[in-house]
Amino acid sequence: MIQVNDLYFSYTTKPFIEAMNFTVEKGEIFGFLGPSGAGKSTLQKILLGMLPGYRGSAIVNGTECRHRTNRFYENIGVDFEFSTMYEKLSARENLQFFSSLYEKSGRPIEELLEMVGLQNDADKRVADFSKGMKSRLNFIKALLHDPALLFLDEPTSGLDPANNRMMKDLILEEKKREKTILLTTHNMQDATELCDRVAFIANGKIYALDSPHNLIMSKGATRVTYTWMDHGEHTASCPIDRLSGDEVLQKLIAQNRLKSIHSSEPTLNDIFMEITGRTLL
Amino acid sequence: MKAICKSFWQMLSFVKRDMMLFAACAAPVLAGIIIRLGVPLLEDKLAKWLELPRILTPFYGLFDLFYAMIAPTMFCFVTAMVMLEEHDDRIDEYLIVTGLGKSGYLASRVFLPAAIAFVVTLVLLPLFHLTELTVLETLFLSLTGTLQGSIIELLIVTLSSNKLEGMAITKMATMMILGAFLPYFMSHPIQYVASILPSFWAAKAIYEQNVLFMLPAVGTAGVWIGCLLMIHATHPHQK
Ligand SMILES: Nc1ncnc2c1ncn2[C@@H]1O[C@H](COP(=O)(O)OP(=O)(O)OP(=O)(O)O)[C@@H](O)[C@H]1O
Ligand SMILES: [Mg+2]
Numbered sequence: 222m223i224q225v226n227d228l229y230f231s232y233t234t235k236p237f238i239e240a241m242n243f244t245v246e247k248g249e250i251f252g253f254l255g256p257s258g259a260g261k262s263t264l265q266k267i268l269l270g271m272l273p274g275y276r277g278s279a280i281v282n283g284t285e286c287r288h289r290t291n292r293f294y295e296n297i298g299v300d301f302e303f304s305t306m307y308e309k310l311s312a313r314e315n316l317q318f319f320s321s322l323y324e325k326s327g328r329p330i331e332e333l334l335e336m337v338g339l340q341n342d343a344d345k346r347v348a349d350f351s352k353g354m355k356s357r358l359n360f361i362k363a364l365l366h367d368p369a370l371l372f373l374d375e376p377t378s379g380l381d382p383a384n385n386r387m388m389k390d391l392i393l394e395e396k397k398r399e400k401t402i403l404l405t406t407h408n409m410q411d412a413t414e415l416c417d418r419v420a421f422i423a424n425g426k427i428y429a430l431d432s433p434h435n436l437i438m439s440k441g442a443t444r445v446t447y448t449w450m451d452h453g454e455h456t457a458s459c460p461i462d463r464l465s466g467d468e469v470l471q472k473l474i475a476q477n478r479l480k481s482i483h484s485s486e487p488t489l490n491d492i493f494m495e496i497t498g499r500t501l502l
Numbered sequence: 503m504k505a506i507c508k509s510f511w512q513m514l515s516f517v518k519r520d521m522m523l524f525a526a527c528a529a530p531v532l533a534g535i536i537i538r539l540g541v542p543l544l545e546d547k548l549a550k551w552l553e554l555p556r557i558l559t560p561f562y563g564l565f566d567l568f569y570a571m572i573a574p575t576m577f578c579f580v581t582a583m584v585m586l587e588e589h590d591d592r593i594d595e596y597l598i599v600t601g602l603g604k605s606g607y608l609a610s611r612v613f614l615p616a617a618i619a620f621v622v623t624l625v626l627l628p629l630f631h632l633t634e635l636t637v638l639e640t641l642f643l644s645l646t647g648t649l650q651g652s653i654i655e656l657l658i659v660t661l662s663s664n665k666l667e668g669m670a671i672t673k674m675a676t677m678m679i680l681g682a683f684l685p686y687f688m689s690h691p692i693q694y695v696a697s698i699l700p701s702f703w704a705a706k707a708i709y710e711q712n713v714l715f716m717l718p719a720v721g722t723a724g725v726w727i728g729c730l731l732m733i734h735a736t737h738p739h740q741k
Contacts, residue, residue, distance in 0.1 A: 269599050291505070291603035305596035307588075309519070321508040323601040366601070 222247045222370060222401045223268065227277035230267055238263060238275075238425040245403060247369075250396055252412045253405040254489070255422035256499055261405035262302060264422070265372050268403070269299060282370060295323055298363030302374040302405075304355045305362075308348040312339060312358050315347060316365060323366035333361040337391065353384035360391060371395060373404040377411045389415060409489035413437075419489070423497040433489055440492050447482040449473050454480070505602040509610035513584050523580045530573035530622065534630030537565055541632060560686075562632035563708045567682050567701070570627055570643035574619035574651025575679070579672060581615045582658035586668045589659075608731075612652060620648040639708065642716050646704040649723035650679060653700070656730035685709040698722060 223245035231237040238260050245251045253261040266272045268281050270289035279286045284293050306315045316330045334340045337357040342350070350358065356376070363371055376392060377385050392415055396402060406412050412419050413433040421428040421436075429436060446458040447470060459467040461484060473479050494500055517523045545558040588594050597607045623644040627635065635643070657675040662668040681699030685706040696702035703719035706712070 271598060291601055291606060294599055294601055294603065297599065299596070299599045301592070301596065303592060305592045307516070307593060308591050309587075310516075318508070318512050319596075319600065322505040322597075324504070 222249075222282065223251075223403070224280045225268075225278070228267070228275060228279055229277055230263065230272060230275040232263075236425070238267070241277075241427055243420060243427065243430055245401060247401050248396070248399050249417045250392070250402045250404065250415055252416035252419040253403070253422050254407065254409065254412045254416075254419045254493065255405075255497075256407055259422045260425040261422055262374055263425075265374055265403065265405060269297070269372060295325060295366065296368045296370060298366065298368035298371045300359050300363040300371070300373045300376060302378070304347075304359050306347040306355070306358065309346060311344045311346055312350070313343040315358070316362060319362055320365040325366050327366040328364060330365070333364060336394075337361055337387070353380055356380060356384070356388065357391075360388065364395070369400060371400050371402045371404075373402065375405055375407075377406060377408060385411075409493065413489050421493055421497055423499045428497045429492075436492050437487055437489060440487055440495055443484050443486045445470075445482065445484045447473070448480045449478050450480055451478075505600070506606045506610045506614065509597070509602050509606065510614050513581065513611065513615075516584055516587075517580055520583075523583060526576045526580050529576050530626055533572050534569065534626050537569055537632065538630040541565060564682060564686055564705065565632050566627070566635065566643060567705055567708055568679065569630060570623055570647035571650050571679055571701075572647075573623045573626060574616065574648045575654055575676065576651075577615050577619040577622075578651035578655035579658070581611050582655045582672070583665060583668060585611050585659050586662065586665045590664060604735075608734075612655065615655075616648050616652045619651055620644050623647050638713070642707065642719075643704070646700055646719050646723060649720065649727065650700055650704075653678065653723060653726045653730065656727065656734060660730055660734050681705070700726065 223243075225241055225243050228241040229236070229239055241264070253259075253264060255261050263272070267275050267279055268286060270281075270286040270293060273287035275287065281289075282293070282296055306312075307318075310318075312334070313330065316333070320327055320330065331340065334343050337360065339354060339357060339361075342354060347355065347358065356379075360373070360376065363373070373392065377388050380388060389411065392402060392404070404415065416433060418430065418432050419436070420430045431439070443461045444458045445461050445464060446456065448454055448456045457467075457469060459470060464470060490500075517527065541558060541562075545556075548557045549555060585594070588597075594607065598604045602610070624640065627640055627644060631640075654672070654675040658668050658671050661675075662671045678699055679701045681696040681702035682705035684693040684696045684702055686709055693702070697718070700719050700723035703715050703722060707715035707719060
């Protein structure tokens with residue numbers, strides 16, 4: 222679906238996106254995970270043909286992005302990180318207009334509205350929508366022409382837990398319909414839950430690229446951390462698969478001197494920090 | 503093509519809701535009636551009162567020149583306002599990644615309105631003119647009027663980033679049409695200070711009854727539009 226080879230891009234003379242290589246397979250949810258300013262949106266814009274001044278190659282749906290024509294967008298649905306709706310018009314009027322811009326007939330508007338629970342608000346002005354309603358509306362706008370490829374820029378950010386959950390379910394629903402989905406996020410939990418593979422992006426570079434599970438496993442297994450008192454509090458930790466060799470722990474257990482003990486899996490967040498030296502927020 | 507038409511209809515249905523924009527679209531006909539009936543009447547009264555044979559008559563050509571710019575300027579002002587509103591809602595950024603595309607958006611917001619303004623002027627000018635106009639002159643005035651309107655529209659959308667700024671820029675950009683006064687009121691060498699303005703050359707062509715001046719009129723307008731389109735393409739307003 223997407224092949225990126227030796228991609229370079231900068232808004233200024235200073236290098237920004239450097240030597241990027243990756244491919245995205247059909248039917249995959251591929252995530253760009255990185256802190257603010259990492260270049261996630263920039264990368265999406267390159268793949269959308271909005272920034273044709275890049276070096277290297279970026280092929281989306283068989284088209285080199287800088288050579289895209291309007292036909293290129295017949296098979297691509299986009300949800301930017303901000304709302305792009307006529308605020309003065311109703312939700313339905315907006316969807317009808319955007320839907321009419323494609324050659325394909327696409328999906329029925331009523332069905333989409335129902336899918337995100339907006340069927341009763343369809344005639345309200347978008348300006349009167351709440352943030353969560355707006356992001357659901359913008360999401361179905363990307364589905365109007367039933368594209369095979371979806372670009373979602375921070376689809377879950379800034380949403381309350383209920384809307385966040387709903388959005389994630391909607392995205393997974395599209396995956397079931399065999400859509401290829403490219404999303405950006407700085408929320409590692411969402412990335413773990415949604416993505417088949419994630420690319421760690423910081424400062425315009427990809428630091429790691431794998432499935433969330435492999436990334437987490439690559440950096441050590443679950444660790445056990447325990448504390449005990451011995452002229453003040455002491456803490457130690459040990460990988461879960463080496464517990465039998467930890468003599469201090471054996472002794473503490475035998476003497477019933479443990480104050481606390483817990484196991485912790487590394488999160489994608491920890492791994493991100495370890496690999497890129499940066500936090501996600 | 504379908505997308506361009508849909509996008510154009512969208513603009514029309516949008517304009518219908520906004521009384522001010524709607525009124526701007528109706529203005530050319532009203533202005534035509536006022537000029538066609540009012541100006542000769544005023545000339546009559548003035549001449550009697552001041553006891554002179556002709557006062558406004560020598561400037562009837564100027565009225566026709568300005569009249570040819572009314573419809574295009576109004577239409578283009580309306581589209582510019584719609585474009586600024588779309589910019590506020592960030593619709594313009596989104597349309598780039600739809601079946602409409604950047605070129606389709608420009609076609610539906612700049613070229614199509616201009617073409618319609620041209621046709622409307624071509625129809626209205628023979629109805630509301632004050633001087634005798636040849637077919638060539640009618641075509642020429644409609645064309646320069648349309649080009650002038652498009653220049654104003656592009657100035658508004660490239661120089662302003664919201665409707666409020668747009669209003670201010672509109673006032674300034676509309677000054678461009680004042681170039682038409684110079685051939686009528688300024689002596690020869692001085693009037694050429696306005697030679698970058700298409701309206702100046704258009705007025706010269708009419709005032710001096712010289713078709714040759716039609717070339718720089720259309721040429722300068724072409725350069726203005728070319729430059730503005732280039733600036734618009736390379737500096738898309740970012741929020
Ligand atoms: N049009 C532009 N011109 C110049 N610089 C830009 C432009 N757009 C973005 N940048 C810069 O590029 C860098 C990356 O921006 P980008 O929007 O890609 O980050 P991001 O990873 O999407 O961040 P966020 O999580 O905040 O959305 C930033 O330093 C930003 O200032
Ligand atoms: Mg971003």
